Amino acid sequence: MTELTPRLTELAHAHGVATQFWDWQGRHTEVSTQTVVAVLAALGVDVADEEGVERALAEAELRPWRRVLPPVVVTVQGTAPEVPVHVARGVRFEARLVLEDGTERELGAAGQPQTREVDGEPVARVLLDVGDDLPLGWHTVRATCGERTRTMPLVVTPAALVLPEALAGDGAQSWGLMTQLYAMRSAESWGIGDLADLGDAGAWAAGMGADFVLVNPLHAAEPVPPVEPSPYLPTSRRFVSPLYIRVEDVPEVGYLSAAERQLVEWHSDDARAYLDLDFIERDAVWMAKEAALRMIFRQRRSLRRARSFHAFVEREGEGLVDFATWCALCQLHGTSWRQWPEELQDPRSAAVETFREKHAEEVEFHLWLQWILDDQLARVQRDLLDTGMSLGVLADLAVGVHPDGADAWSLGSALARGVTVGAPADQYNQVGQDWSQPPWRPDELAELGYAPYRDMVRAALRHSGGLRVDHVLGLFRLWWIPQGMKPFQGTYVRYDHEAMIGILLLEAHRAGSVVIGEDLGTVEPWVRDYLRDRGVMGTSILWFERDWDGDGGLLDPEQWRELCLATVTTHDLPPTAGYLEGVHVELRHRLGLLERSLEEEQAEDARSREEVLADLRRRGLLREGGGVPQQVEALHSFLTRTPARLVGVSVSDLAGDKRVINQPGTDEEYPNWRVPLAGPDGSRVLLEELFTWRSARRLARTASQDD
The missing domain is CATH 2.60.40 (Immunoglobulin-like)
Incomplete structure (x- = not known):
């Protein structure tokens, strides 16, 4: 089809596909016919010609009448x-x-x-x-x-999620750490931050009055190298990466022979050598960890431990078995399931069942890894609550999954084919973004009674006091990009947000957890109000909190919203010290991500920063001539004057790090998600060192309002 006709527009709207939108600068944009037709095809709607449009419209109208019951009904109590x-x-x-x-x-x-x-x-x-x-x-x-x-x-x-008691009182405010766990390493880490490091960092923060540690998504990555570095491009959002296991904390280590213990020590020495490198080496670290874990897996288990393992496998059911089977298949056929023999591309095929039986021990190994992770996650959360934290670990849920990963293989038609998720152009990425992830199909989710979505949310909430939902706007609409097109050539596809948010709240209510929505970017005006009314916290970044409906000036602290996680920075911006020095503008220029000249961007960035710093000086939070460390403290002090229920402090800010963690819109052009924690001079910082720094304790006391 070459023209976006009224009937094609009607069909698109019937399937939740936008034919027009307003961009980040308020400009009205019409979606091309090519994009609309491609997105409809990804939804299983064939509109090759006008007759196809008419057939599809008739089918959309009659489909509900052809079935006895709807696929699912989600309501509010x-x-x-x-x-x-x-x-x-x-x-x-x-x-x-x-x-x-x-x-x-x-x-x-x-x-x-x-x-x-x-x-x-x-x-x-x-x-x-x-x-x-x-x-x-x-x-x-x-x-x-x-x-x-x-x-x-x-x-x-639930009509709305009720805040836990610690956050419910008038003026109540809690603070906590925000960390990229893989980058936050200790001398005992095997070259990458792990769950024991998470527990230790949380215990240190609890001693400073913190109530939570917000961690990057711990979702599963590939079981064989190369391991995807981005925690936001996982192979599965339901399961966890074994990279985060602390090997020595597995109870069966106690059954190793002296010779086997020596081998484990050799593997750990090999992995710890990577602590001295400039970047995280996931592939090498995983090879060392995997070898040690396979040795431990073969040890005997006590009756109590054996029963616990079998109960875990039974509870997680077919989803876990599918995931473990995919991992085992990767060992023989590589991690791109679309390149496997055709008979293995369907998880329900007889060939896959035969493979599972033939390679039962390998499948069991990957089941066992998830059980170990579940046990260590539970222990971290239990320990943090025992220290006095009211929330403990706050988990993070990525937007989507790798197109070649376990979820894409096992969830079948629940994920759309021929399109990827991304974002339209915005102020910080003016050419748009393609995240390469297949989106949920809203129609298939409903047909499945939202079971895959529910299972994913339940898993994320099982051992956490809260859940941050990355790009929570994706529960309302997602930017779909047809394969072969540029990010700016996509369009929005709507989801049943009443169902998506409702199920999220039901599972959070049952877990006694809070929900934080990352609601940055292009947001429809009513969405934030809807989330607030249903008890979902928003995300407020200091640099972006302005009176956008008025003169665009800075918001006074008392004007900030109450139901939010307030922070100075986020993982898509540099740590605060780097932001104050403008490293992000220079980096984006070097990578070709600016529409305006470097000089224009630098001038605008400096003007915006100075406006904030001048406001801090006016409020008496920053003395004239205060350097970057004092500016970082003043910015966090400002957060404590807002009514925000949660205040987050990045571990990178505790260390004075300046390097960008992730530059949106790039892949190999920049070492995204591979930068370990470092100090102001760029040299590595281990947790043991950070805990002794006065500057780190001083910033923590600032966030906790402990003068």
């Missing part, structure tokens, strides 16, 4: 949900509601049915009287029409 049943004329039906606890209720009709002709036969639409008194949870509606019985998940979610 206290609201009577609309649950339709579609039955042929003259067919009697019975309906029951089975609550999560097993209690059953008979369901009658509410009001008069509607009737229309479907495929030449009259079909009645009857609304069920479900009531508005349902408890929170995952319930089931069962409808029997003649000899056919159909079921449907009915999910009842």
Whole structure:
């Protein structure tokens, strides 16, 4: 098709595909026909010609009438949900509601049915009287029409997530650390920060009055080199990277022979040698860790430990087995499942089942790694809460997954093909971004009753006091880019945000956790209000908090929103010391990511920074002539004057690091996610050293308002 006709526009809107939008500068933009057609194709809608458009419109209209029950209904507690049943004329039906606890209720009709002709036969639409008194949870509606019985998940979610007691009081504010765990290393680390380092950093922060440690996504990476460095491009969002295991903390180490212990020590010495390098060496570290872990895996387990392992595998079910099978397949066929023999590309195929049986020990090894991770994560969270922290670990949930990864293989049609997720142009990346990740298909998620999404959220919340959702706007709409097109040639696709947010809140409520949405970037005006009303915290970055609806000036601290995590920086900006010196502008210029000249960008950046620093001096938070360390402290002191419930301090700021962690819009052009923690002079800093620094303690006391 060559023209975006009214009927094609109508079809696009019926599937949640935007045909126009407003960019970051407020300019109205029309989406091309080529983009719309490609995105619809990724949603399984063929619109090669006008006849195809008409067929697809008719299908979209009749699809709900052709099924007895919808695929799923997600509602809010206290609201009577609309649950339709579609039955042929003259067919009697019975309906029951089975609550999560097993209690059953008979369901009658509410009001008069509607009737229309479907495929030449009259079909009645009857609304069920479900009531508005349902408890929170995952319930089931069962409808029997003649000899056919159909079921449907009915999910009842909280109207709003209630803050935990420590954050609920008037004026309550808690502070905590924010860290890239792989970069935060100790002398005992095997070349990369691990879960023991997370526990130690949290214990140090707890001693300074901290209530949480927000960590980068710990999602699983590839099981064989090369290991993807970005924690935001994982192979699976449900499972965890074994790179974060502290080998010596695995209980079965105690059963190693003297010779085996010596081998483990040799592997650890090899891995620790990488502490002296300029960049994180994930591949080499994993090869050393994997060799040691395989040795430990072969040791005997006590009856108690064996039962715990089997219970974990049973609880995680098919999803874990699929993940472990994918890992085992990677050992023989590489990490790109789309290059595997065709019979192995389907996780439900007989060939995959045969492989699983033939390589049962290898599959079990990867099951075991996830069990060890689960145990160590649980221990870290338990220890941090025992130190007095009110939240402990705050987990981070990435936007998507690697297109060649385990989730892309095992989740099948739940992820769209032929498109990737990204972001349109914005102030900090003016050519747009392509994150190379396949998005959820909103229609298939509903068909699956949101089970893959629920399982992912549950796993992230299991051993944490809260969850940061990266690009939370993606639960409302995502920027889809058809393959072969540039990032700016994409368009938005909408999701059922009531369902996506509702399920997130239900699982967080059950875990007793907070939810933080990273709501930066291009945001529709109503979205932040919606998230606030449902108890989801936002993310407020000091440099960006301005009166955008007014004169664009700085917000006074008392004007900041209350329900947010307030920070000075984020992983997509340099650490604060680097930002104050403008290293990000020079880097973006060097990488060709600026639309304006270097001089223009530097002048604008300096003007914006000086505006903030002048405001700090006016408030008495920064003395005239104060250097970068004093400016960093003053910026964090400003945060404590806001009503924000959470204040985050980057471990990079504790160290005075200046180097960019990640430069959006780049891949190999910059060593993203490979920069270890360093001091102001660029030399490495280990945790043991950082804990002794007066400057680190002084910044922590500033954030904790401990003068």
